[in-house]
Amino acid sequence: MSVTLQALGLDESMADALRSLPDDVVPGRVSRVDKGLATVLTERGPVRATWSGGLLTAVANDPQAGPCTGDWAVLRFWSDDRITLESVLPRRTAIVRAEVGGSSRGQVLAANVDVIAIVVGLVPEPNIVRIERFLALAWESGARPVVVLTKSDLVSDADGLAEDVAMAAPGADVLVCSAQTGDGLEAVRALLDGNATVALLGSSGAGKSSLVNALAGVELLDVQEIREDGKGRHTSVRRELIVLPEGGVVIDTPGLRGIGLQESGEGLAAAFPDVTVLAASCRFKDCGHVTEPGCAVQAALEDGSLPYRRYDSWVKLQREAAYMARRSDARLRSEARKEWARDTKAYRRDFKSRPK
Ligand SMILES: Nc1nc2c(ncn2[C@@H]2O[C@H](COP(=O)(O)OP(=O)(O)OP(=O)(O)O)[C@@H](O)[C@H]2O)c(=O)[nH]1
Ligand SMILES: [Mg+2]
Ligand SMILES: [Zn+2]
Numbered sequence: 001m002s003v004t005l006q007a008l009g010l011d012e013s014m015a016d017a018l019r020s021l022p023d024d025v026v027p028g029r030v031s032r033v034d035k036g037l038a039t040v041l042t043e044r045g046p047v048r049a050t051w052s053g054g055l056l057t058a059v060a061n062d063p064q065a066g067p068c069t070g071d072w073a074v075l076r077f078w079s080d081d082r083i084t085l086e087s088v089l090p091r092r093t094a095i096v097r098a099e100v101g102g103s104s105r106g107q108v109l110a111a112n113v114d115v116i117a118i119v120v121g122l123v124p125e126p127n128i129v130r131i132e133r134f135l136a137l138a139w140e141s142g143a144r145p146v147v148v149l150t151k152s153d154l155v156s157d158a159d160g161l162a163e164d165v166a167m168a169a170p171g172a173d174v175l176v177c178s179a180q181t182g183d184g185l186e187a188v189r190a191l192l193d194g195n196a197t198v199a200l201l202g203s204s205g206a207g208k209s210s211l212v213n214a215l216a217g218v219e220l221l222d223v224q225e226i227r228e229d230g231k232g233r234h235t236s237v238r239r240e241l242i243v244l245p246e247g248g249v250v251i252d253t254p255g256l257r258g259i260g261l262q263e264s265g266e267g268l269a270a271a272f273p274d275v276t277v278l279a280a281s282c283r284f285k286d287c288g289h290v291t292e293p294g295c296a297v298q299a300a301l302e303d304g305s306l307p308y309r310r311y312d313s314w315v316k317l318q319r320e321a322a323y324m325a326r327r328s329d330a331r332l333r334s335e336a337r338k339e340w341a342r343d344t345k346a347y348r349r350d351f352k353s354r355p356k
Contacts, residue, residue, distance in 0.1 A: 005029075008041055009112070009197040009249040014072050017089050021074060025086060030071040030111075031241040038067050038085055040075060041243065049075055052084040063105060064096075069239040069251055070111040070197060093142035095199060098260030098324050106262050110199045110239060110251045113143040115191045119202035119211060120147060122161055122176075123154040128168045129313050132271060133259050134201060135169055136317055140267025143199070145172045148188060150207040153178040168310065170273050179210035189215060192248025197241075204234045204255025212252050216244050221252055265321040268314075274306065275314045289315075 004010075005018070008029045018027045028042035038049050051059065051066075058065040065088065067073055072089040093113050096106035116138040120126045131147060138145035147169050152158040158176045166174045177184030188211065191198050200208040209221040220242060224235040236254045243249055261268065269276045275297060279287065283294025290298070300306035 003041065003043065003243055005043060006195055007243055007247065007249075009114075009195050010072075011092070013092060014089060014112070018072070024076070026075045026077060028073055028075055029241065030067045030069055030073050030085075030088075032069055032238055033067055034238070038073070040073055040085065041241070042075065047075065047083050049073075049083040049085040052076065052086045055085055055087060058087075064108055068108045068111055069241050070113055070199070072112065095137065095141040095143070095201070096262055097137060097256070097258075098262055109201075109253060109256075110241075112197060113141065113199040113251065114196040115198045116141060116143045116145045117148045117188070117191065117198050117200050117211075118145060119200050119206045119208045120149050120165070121151045121154075121206045122149050122158055123151050126161060126165055128165065128309070129316075130203070131165060132168050132310075132313050133261070133317060135172060135271040136261055136267040137259055138172075138201070138267070139270035140262055145169075146191060147172055147174045148200075148211070149174065149176045150179055150211060152176050152183055153180045167307075168313075169271075171270065177211075179207055179214040182214065185214055189246075189248075192244065192250070195247055195249065197249040197251065199251040199253065201253055201256060204257075206255065208255075209236050209252055212242060212250050215248075215250065216242070217246075260324070261317060261321050262324060265318070265325070268317050268321055272310075272314045272317075275311065278306065 005015070005027065010018075021027060026042055026044070028040035028047070031039045031041050031046065036050060040047055040049050055065070067085055067088050071091065074086045074089070076084050076086050078084065091111040094111050095109040095113060095116065097109055098106050118131060118134040118138060120131060126149065135145055135147075147165055149158065149162055149165060155161065162174050162176050175184060175187050177188050179185075192215075200211060202208055210223050212221050213219050213223065222235055234255055236252055239251060239253045241249060241251050278296040278300050279289060281296045282289065282292065284292055287295050287297075289295050297306065297311065301308060301311055
C-alpha cells in the first residue's frame, strides 16, 4: 500500500524540513521499531530500514536520538538493496516517560503526535489518580490530551462517570464511547480530522486496540479477553503507527504500567491548573502549602473549593517530579565529569604527541 506523505500526517513545518532534503534520500514516517530495525512508511510503500553509521553514533551519545514510532525519518536506498535510516527529523511533540528504574533519561513513546487519547475503560470504574498522571504526561508532550472513556455499553451511568473524570481533567475534553456498539465513535473519529496523528495511551485491557479496530472498520489489531483476575495480559506488545482508510493516523501502544513523569513539571502544572493558580497566590513564594500562613491552597481545601483527593494527587506527582529533577541533575553532573575526564585525557595525549 502506498500513500502520500500528507496521509501519513505530514504537516507544514515538517514539509518545510523535508523540502531541503537532497535528491538521493527518501522521507518516511516510522511505524514501528524492533531492535535495530524500523518499519518506515514511505510514498513507495512500507520498507524496513537499519540504522546508518551516523545514526548509531548519535544513539550511542543520546538514546533519545534513536527512531521511535511517529518520527519523520530520512532513508537511503543502497544499490545492494539495503535501506538505512540516516536521521530523524526534530520532533514537533514527543511523549516521554521517565524510565522506571534504570537510567534517568526518558523513553520516547511516540513522536509528532497531535492528540493523545487517554483511553480508559468505564469498567472497572476509572481510576482518577491514574488519569491525572496520564494527563500530566500528556500535557508535557506538547500534544493535546483528550480522555476517551470506552466500554460505555457495560455501564448505565456513563455520563455521570464522565463528569467525575472531567473534574480531574481541566482543559481536556472527555469523550464517552463504545468500540462494541459504535456509540460515540464519531466524536473520537473527529480527533483525526485533517489527517491528525492520535496516540492512544492507557492501561492494558482498557480497550485501545479495540478502538483502533472500530475506527478502521476492520480487525487490524489483536484484541484479547481480559483475564478473570482482572490483571491485564498485555495483548499489544509494540507501539505501532497505523494509517486509517478514512484518513488520519493512530498510534496504538501497549498498556503502560509505570508512567514515570519527567522532571520539568510543566505537564504537571498544565494538568493541575486549579492548584497551580492557587499556589501562585500564596503569601510566600516558597510556600510548602502545608502549614504556612497565607497559603491559598490550604484556604481552598478548607472552604471546599479544592477537593482533598485532588490536592493529594498533586502533592504526590509534584514530589515525583522533584525527585526526577534531582536525579537528572545528578546525571548531568556525572556526564560533565566524564566529559571533563575525556577532554583532559585527550589534552594529555595531544600534549605527549606534540613534536618537541
Ligand atoms: N463490552 C466492551 N468490551 C470492550 C470494548 N472495547 C474493548 N473491549 C474488550 O476489552 C478487552 C481488552 O481490549 P483491548 O482492545 O485488547 O485492550 P488494549 O487496551 O488494547 O490492551 P493492551 O493491548 O493489553 O494494552 C477485550 O476483551 C475487548 O473485547 C467495548 O467498547 N465494550
Ligand atoms: Mg492493545
Ligand atoms: Zn501555599
